[in-house]
Amino acid sequence: MATRTSPHAAPERPERGPRRRLSVDERREQLISVALDLFSRRSPDEVSIDDIATAAGASRPLVYHYFPGKQSLYEAALRRAADELAGRFHEPPDGPLSERLHRVMGRYLDFVDGHGPGFAALLRGGSVSASPWTNAVIDEVRRAAHDQILSHLAIDDPGPRLRLTIRAWIANAEITALEWLEDRSIPREELQLRLVQEFVAALTVTVSLDPSLLPAFRGFLAEETPDGPTGRLAAQLNALFADPGLGTTVGRLASGTVW
């Protein structure tokens, strides 16, 4: 077990050479960056204060001077990761909506890839670092994603049905990311496209149940292009139901007459 007399516990001293000593704020930010890097690459249970001190080139007492313990450093790192992820949801309101979402999904999968083990440990729960606070931070990121989607859809009063659709789709994005971290057999580009197409499909089903969403849905579809995610989904479904057996079956189902 590491103790305060471990080799990493050398007292802090001014940096030699041209590097200057870090200011208090800089040192704090550096420790958070180093911690976030370690907490991203391993489960939080597998990262110690000594690991962070070593990686930061700092002494263990110095780390404790800035943070009372591992939980506090974990929370600071999670705070930064959450802000970074929420920032990736921002997308200019230009061009077809499915293409905006496709770009956001690209940045989301980049983030997941860069923070894999920590992302998985956090979302799977059960870590010693899990707490009501960490859950609140996760929910805050989900809410940021939810609000971004609503703002792009330009719907002021979405109602409970669309809200539920968006929340369920965000859970889908989380599950997809977790599965991808464990099994890379589906190509990343396909997952990125698939998430967008699943959103469009879920939105379509929701609109078919809630006519108040129809004007926004019309506006959404009108800007889509044939080679974007929505157009490709429409073409995929068209091709699927070109299968004579399937087309007839769905026609029979939709028209309400039994063949």
Added chain:
Amino acid sequence: MATRTSPHAAPERPERGPRRRLSVDERREQLISVALDLFSRRSPDEVSIDDIATAAGASRPLVYHYFPGKQSLYEAALRRAADELAGRFHEPPDGPLSERLHRVMGRYLDFVDGHGPGFAALLRGGSVSASPWTNAVIDEVRRAAHDQILSHLAIDDPGPRLRLTIRAWIANAEITALEWLEDRSIPREELQLRLVQEFVAALTVTVSLDPSLLPAFRGFLAEETPDGPTGRLAAQLNALFADPGLGTTVGRLASGTVW
């Protein structure tokens, strides 16, 4: 703070009147039932061993005789709830698949309704009772749901795409249940139908991306009826795209030609 001299801590004595003393197994089962009832109606953090002893008509030492502490009683209660929920997924392989799933969803929402606060605390995480073990139990129930769906679809080798679709849909069912517990503005019957229709929609998108699923999908659709969940979804979407603007837009998207 409750102590061993609290009013509930009376030593156990034989039941008076016609009721006989419980056997060891019966007492254990009774304590689990009482604990499950309390853990269902409140967050686990708000249930004490004293509460369980009082509700069971047992002394605090007697409860400790059977269970070393609250965590152990919580785990026994969760084990029973998980087995009960997994049992509700069993459905005879008869009739249209969407109607089987619709019946299962009815039993699922019954379960959620009967164990609301405990279900929410468990799935939202962050409770003091959360642990790798409780997470493993939750995952076991998810796996049971996943395997039931695959067995009804009669697909031996589903591949990663369909597996992901099913996992994401199970997450959707969990989110839907959690939202429903907080906000009952969407009627229960609508949520039950909606979950099934969302499964059918997600399955359709997956099949459009993975032709190996086409034979099973044909078999699935052939048994569906116009007044079942799939038929109603087809009719809803038909009505949606009967809107001339929408129909034209989707036609343009699907055919790959710009109007």
